[in-house]
Amino acid sequence: MRILISRTDRIGDLVLSTPVFEAIKRHIPGAYTLVMARKGVIDVISDNPFVDEYITYDPAGIHKGFSGAVALSETLRQKHIDTAVELFMSFYPALAVRLAGIPRVIGPGSRIYSYLLLTQVIKQHRKESLYNEAAYNLMLLKPLGADDMDIKPHVYLSDNKDSCEKFLLNQGIKPFSYFVVHPGMGGSAKNLSLDKYITLIRMMVDRYKLPVVITGSYVDNVIANRITAELHDNPSVKDMCCILSLQQLKMVLFFAKAMIGPSTGPMHISAALGRPTVALFSPVKVQSARRWSPYLLPNVAIVEPNVECKEQYACDKTCLYYNCMDSIRVEEILEKVEEFITVS
Helix, strand or coil: CEEEEECCCCHHHHHCCHHHHHHHHHHCCCCEEEEEEECCCHHHHCCCCCCCEEEEECCCCCCCHHHHHHHHHHHHHCCCCCEEEECCCCHHHHHHHHHCCCCEEEEECCCCCHHHHCCEEECCCHHHCCCCHHHHHHHCCHHHCCCCCCCCCCCCCCCCHHHHHHHHHHCCCCCCCCEEECCCCCCCCCCCCHHHHHHHHHHHHHHHCCCEEECCCHHHHHHHHHHHHHCCCCCCEEECCCCCCHHHHHHHHHCCCEEEEECCHHHHHHHHCCCCEEEECCCCHHHCHHHHCCCCCCCEEEECCCCCCCCCCCCCCCCCCCCHHHHCCHHHHHHHHHHHCCCC
């Protein structure tokens, strides 16, 4: 059976989809897995032993709009796919899957068009955040007899460790002798303030006498620049924002002593690489750790504000706890780091 798994949104979402690949291989003998993911994101799952073929979705280029969906459908048609599993309903890629004539298309009934583009709709109310996103993904495999709920996310390094270590040394850092702080997160959830991150990094450098690497994408450039400007006189603060490819970011995270970050892709990569990870989460229901934390991974410590949040989808500025993320103490974060590591 040739099975397409489609997940065309962000990095963290794709990491939380990796248990699906393994579940299919475990429970469907002889299955050939094709994974479709967004350009610029798909490299996060490179070298996954449970993926046979990768299909890149390019919504800003050749797959843009209706004509792009038609072009993508022709590519998919040539793959002779028997079954498709839409882990995330996005109109144009889902339309391409339907136009490709795939006999069986399974997915969540999360959009009105789900009932037009899917042949088998699974009712899920993900906004209720009753389960982890990875669990919701795995539930979609029930019609295939592969709904194993105990599979953890995994991310794999593409390069061998010797070449990774050489890369790090060229950046002026030694393997397992630095921390990573990823302060940005694209605005999808509440985050610590800039001042809180500056205090955190300063305390880490002073306490542990080890470098702190700041990572980030182009959308994080402003916050990273403000942090490095504030800490410009400290040579132990290494700014790697915007200079790392996704493969290089995986290397930097894998060889870190520990990683600290909000609910974002790099935090999920770190956790799925098996590295000590301190994850900072908003209490808002759809942004919560219950829905978006790394799934079943013991190397992760969750830090949340200690408030009784009643918000479902977003924050109202009239909320008494609007700035609740800054109620998280830096010492509380460092206590979680120290639960994982011994600093000599």
